[in-house]
Amino acid sequence: MRLFSLEGRKALVTGANAGIGQAIAVALAEAGASVTLAGRTPATETLAMIPGATDLRLDFSDPMAAKDVFGSAGYDILVNNAGIIRRADSLDFSEDDWDAVMDVNLKSVFFTCQAFAHELAAKEKGGAIVNIASLLSFQGGIRVPSYTASKHGVAGLTKLLANEWASRGINVNAVAPGYIETNNTAALRADPDRSKAILDRIPAGRWGAPEDIAGSVVYLCSPAAAYVHGAILNVDGGWLAR
Numbered sequence: 001m002r003l004f005s006l007e008g009r010k011a012l013v014t015g016a017n018a019g020i021g022q023a024i025a026v027a028l029a030e031a032g033a034s035v036t037l038a039g040r041t042p043a044t045e046t047l048a049m050i051p052g053a054t055d056l057r058l059d060f061s062d063p064m065a066a067k068d069v070f071g072s073a074g075y076d077i078l079v080n081n082a083g084i085i086r087r088a089d090s091l092d093f094s095e096d097d098w099d100a101v102m103d104v105n106l107k108s109v110f111f112t113c114q115a116f117a118h119e120l121a122a123k124e125k126g127g128a129i130v131n132i133a134s135l136l137s138f139q140g141g142i143r144v145p146s147y148t149a150s151k152h153g154v155a156g157l158t159k160l161l162a163n164e165w166a167s168r169g170i171n172v173n174a175v176a177p178g179y180i181e182t183n184n185t186a187a188l189r190a191d192p193d194r195s196k197a198i199l200d201r202i203p204a205g206r207w208g209a210p211e212d213i214a215g216s217v218v219y220l221c222s223p224a225a226a227y228v229h230g231a232i233l234n235v236d237g238g239w240l241a242r
């Protein structure tokens with residue numbers, strides 16, 4: 001057994017048309033997995049980067065979107081990466097901005113995990129789930145109340161599911177990215193004051209790239225992490241150590 005190999009494994013990555021999800025899909029494929037990209041818009045660029053990848057239309061604004069996806073498809077790995085953020089002062093924050101973020105970032109994560117685990121249970125086989133958490137799984141942030149609530153929820157859910165499913169051979173873990181240069185953080189990087197304040201606090205002295213996150217996900221899906229359950233691995237240039 002090669003510790004970090006995913007040869008013969010089949011992975012589904014949500015939100016893989018760009019950003020962190022794209023880098024994760026590419027890295028899983030490089031480690032030997034066959035990869036399905038699941039998202040609401042075509043993952044054209046990612047498909048071109050991964051020979052043999054499959055593209056699947058799923059819109060996680062419907063939290064049950066993945067309920068019929070697993071079936072006989074034979075997935076071993078699920079990476080819940082799709083996520084959105086809405087920014088406004090908490091005094092003005094709307095119910096729509098609350099519900100939209102909670103549905104995609106938390107409710108759909110739970111029901112996608114449930115659908116995946118049902119299939120693993122039916123086949124009496126193990127598997128790996130990696131949820132993409134955030135620094136805001138641990139910290140409060142500002143002007144992103146539903147995002148912070150959803151990512152705290154992802155951390156708690158990861159631990160709960162690990163407790164329930166570890167004995168079934170399902171590894172449930174999370175990766176918490178720091179500040180990564182993607183669409184998700186475009187507004188922060190466009191604000192010179194916020195951008196400088198963030199950079200000044202990162203011990204590594206730079207924002208992260210999507211590729212900085214991908215290796216941790218490969219690790220958590222690999223035989224090397226067989227005894228890792230309920231962990232939330234910070235990949236943040238040292239931010240939380242500060």
Ligand code: NAP
Pocket residue numbers: 014015016017018019020021038039040041058059060061062081082083084104132133134135176177178179180181182183184185
């Ligand atoms: P991104 O480039 O905006 O990627 C988000 C992905 O989620 C896109 O593929 C997007 O697809 C997909 N998505 C959004 N809504 C969806 C829906 N309703 N159904 C299906 N797919 C949907 O941002 P990113 O930074 O790579 O974010 C990836 C994950 O990392 C998110 O969970 C985010 O919260 C987390 N994260 C990011 C950072 C950071 O600094 N960037 C830090 C911590 C955590 P569309 O293109 O179709 O919208």
